[in-house]
Amino acid sequence: MDHLIFLAQERLESTQVTLNSAASQVSRGLSSVSNGAQTAFHNSISAIRNQRVGREVAERLRDYAAQLREALSAFKPAEVYDRVFIFFVTEVTRTHIYFGGACFFVGGIFGILMGMRLRHSIVAPQQMRAVVANSYRGMEAIGVVEDLLAPRIVEPRQVLIQVKAAGIDYLDIKISEGYGRVLRHQLNKYNPNTEDEFPVVLGRDCSGVVVAVGTEVTRVEQGEEVWLAVPFYHPGTLSEYVVVSEELVASKPSQLTFEGAAVLPYSLMIAWDALVTQAGLGPDTTTGKRVLVHAGVSGVGVVAVQLVRAWGGIVTTTVSSRAASLVHMLGAQDIITYDNSNFDKELLLREKYDVILNTVGEVLHDSCLKHCIPGGTVVTTTSAHLASDSYGYISGGFYSLYMRARLFFTKAPWLTGGGWGKLDVNGHVLEEVGPLVASGQLQAVVDKAYSAQDAEVAFTHVAKGEQVGKTVLRFRARPLAARMEGSS
Numbered sequence: 001m002d003h004l005i006f007l008a009q010e011r012l013e014s015t016q017v018t019l020n021s022a023a024s025q026v027s028r029g030l031s032s033v034s035n036g037a038q039t040a041f042h043n044s045i046s047a048i049r050n051q052r053v054g055r056e057v058a059e060r061l062r063d064y065a066a067q068l069r070e071a072l073s074a075f076k077p078a079e080v081y082d083r084v085f086i087f088f089v090t091e092v093t094r095t096h097i098y099f100g101g102a103c104f105f106v107g108g109i110f111g112i113l114m115g116m117r118l119r120h121s122i123v124a125p126q127q128m129r130a131v132v133a134n135s136y137r138g139m140e141a142i143g144v145v146e147d148l149l150a151p152r153i154v155e156p157r158q159v160l161i162q163v164k165a166a167g168i169d170y171l172d173i174k175i176s177e178g179y180g181r182v183l184r185h186q187l188n189k190y191n192p193n194t195e196d197e198f199p200v201v202l203g204r205d206c207s208g209v210v211v212a213v214g215t216e217v218t219r220v221e222q223g224e225e226v227w228l229a230v231p232f233y234h235p236g237t238l239s240e241y242v243v244v245s246e247e248l249v250a251s252k253p254s255q256l257t258f259e260g261a262a263v264l265p266y267s268l269m270i271a272w273d274a275l276v277t278q279a280g281l282g283p284d285t286t287t288g289k290r291v292l293v294h295a296g297v298s299g300v301g302v303v304a305v306q307l308v309r310a311w312g313g314i315v316t317t318t319v320s321s322r323a324a325s326l327v328h329m330l331g332a333q334d335i336i337t338y339d340n341s342n343f344d345k346e347l348l349l350r351e352k353y354d355v356i357l358n359t360v361g362e363v364l365h366d367s368c369l370k371h372c373i374p375g376g377t378v379v380t381t382t383s384a385h386l387a388s389d390s391y392g393y394i395s396g397g398f399y400s401l402y403m404r405a406r407l408f409f410t411k412a413p414w415l416t417g418g419g420w421g422k423l424d425v426n427g428h429v430l431e432e433v434g435p436l437v438a439s440g441q442l443q444a445v446v447d448k449a450y451s452a453q454d455a456e457v458a459f460t461h462v463a464k465g466e467q468v469g470k471t472v473l474r475f476r477a478r479p480l481a482a483r484m485e486g487s488s
Contacts, residue, residue, distance in 0.1 A: 126150045130239035131455040131473065132199035136178035139463060142202070144455050151193040151235070151243035156216035159246050161226060165262035165449075166206035166237045168462050168471045169299065171383055175202060175232065180386055184233045193243055194235060203238030203473075205229040207252055207261035217246045219427065225252040229265035231425045232383070238455070240475050250430035253437040260444030263470035265430060267299040271357075272429045273422075274300075274379040275307060279355045287312035292353040292371065296332055297323040299470040300359045300381050302445045305330050307433075310441040316350065318343050323468050330443070347371045357381065384422075445469025451476070 128150040135141040153160050171179070181197075188194040207227040210220050220226055228249045230237060252261045275281045281289065291308045295301045296317030308315050309331030316334035319327050324335050334350070336343045344367055352373040358364050358380045368378045436442035447467040450458040452475050462471050 128240040129452055129475070130199075130201050131203065131236075131452065132201050132238075133176035134199050136176065136181060138177045139173065139459060141176050142173075142456060142459050144453060145199060148199065148201070148239065149195070150241050153212060153214050153243055154192045155245075156214040157246050158214045158243050159210055159217055159220060159226075159249055160212040161206075161208045161228070161242050161244065161249070162211050162477065163206045163208040163237060163240055163242060163475045164258035164477070165208075165472050165474050166203045166239075167263040167266065167299075168202075168238070168458055168473065169204045169266055170462060170465075171204060171232060171266075172202040172236070172238075173459065173463055174383060175200065175236075179383065180232045183386065187233055191235070201236035201239050203230075203236035204232070205262060205265035205267075206237035206242065207256075207258045208242075210249075211241070213246075219246045220249055220251065225258075226250060227252045227256075227261040227265050227430060228427060229269050229425050229430075231423065238452075238473060240452075246427075248425065248427050250427040250434070253434055255437055255440075256444055259446050259449050259472045259474065262472050263299065263446055264303065264442075264444050266425075267303045267470065268429055268433060269423060269425050270300045270381050271303040271307060272432075273424065274357055274381050275304060275355070277424070278379045279357075279377045281308070281311065281313070281355060283311050285311075289313045289354045290351060291315055292347075292356045292368075293317045293332075293359070294357065294364055294368075295319070295359045296327045296330075296335075297445070297468045298359050301357075302330060302469055303442070304357050304359075305332050306442045307436075309333075310436050316353070326445070326468060330445075352376070355379070447471050449474055 126149070127147045129144065129146050130148045132143065132145055132148070133141045134143060151160070184200070185197050188197060205228065207225070210222050210224045210226055213220065213222055226249045228237070228244060230242075230244060230248060234244070235242070252258075256264075281291075286308060289308075291304075291313045293301050293304045293308070293315060294317070296305050296315075296319045301317065305315050305317055305327060314334075315332045316336065317327055317332045318336045318338050320339050321337040324337055327335060336346045347367075348371075350371075352371055354373060354376050356368045356372050356376070356378045358368050358378060359382070361380070361382045365378075365380065368380075372378050433442055445468060447469045448458070448461060449472045452473050455473060458471050458473055461467065
């Protein structure tokens, strides 16, 4: 009996489970049907609304078109002409006409001037590679940057040059240590191509191709190969592009490669100033003069030896024994090797000199005076300390006021390269020596050539003081537009 009751309870529980499952399925089905009906209802309502909105938009467009047709049909050109004619006849006087004409003329001139200004000053920002000093910590501050803003022509007598090669001068190392920092900082405030004190672009000379010229440039033309030097306070030349005044530029002699033309200009400026400006030598005054050039294979020494020899002078020079054959080839008649002998004793065995060129520095000053004839000239070519570099807060303030006043009257002297240093840097000197280059009497001596990416290695080599001639950096030709595309 208990077994029958157990079986009946089991059958009843199974039936309940089946009924519950069926009820759940029916409930889910009804819910799905309900949700579908609601979705369909909402979609129908949205469609009706969209259709209604579309009809309203179409009706408004038709209304606007009808109003436009009505307005155009009502427009009568003859009536407009009559009204304008009556207005000018009855309302406009001769004074009005003169005043209107004057305003139109002045406005036109103003628009033309603004257009010319915008054409020269507003350009898309473009980047270039350059060798810079990011601080005044010396050699450790020198590096290569790839994203320096390229300069632009902002004055009518400026020239934009694509640099092919640029020389490294020992002065660049001194600049990285702070030489000329006060003067440079003040001048940068008035130069549109410099935004801040750093980075300082290094390099004093270069060669390249003219990319663009200002409206008043007459010395060079677009596409011309040129060489140039810039003063110590001017933005440097160790960059893919430079902007300089046309007075600093000269046509590159065809006999020189870009590398050769890059190592001569700044050394030429120094040698020319020492020999011509200070010592009074030249093509007509040098014949028979005895001239001593210390360190005859330095950048300046190489140029000085050749200039004196080309002008008919008698050249004695001091060099290391490994450079003796080179300096003899350049024209030196008397060579003293300082690593094999005491050159001071050697000089005592010779006649005294009319002109002595000290390219080494103060260490040889007394010796130079001893071996120079009475009334002769001793010229030191090393860069002297600038008083402005040691100015304090008060002195610097007065110096800044002085520069502001001077800039007001001289109209941005950094564009011409003159007026702020003892060395006169200009392209006329390069033109003067052009015939000497053409005749082979003035040759470039390139010590080593590096790519721009290896600038740190090149500067380390220059800092050792063992170079013969000058070291040069090559810049690979890359159009300015390539920077906009992020090319390397």
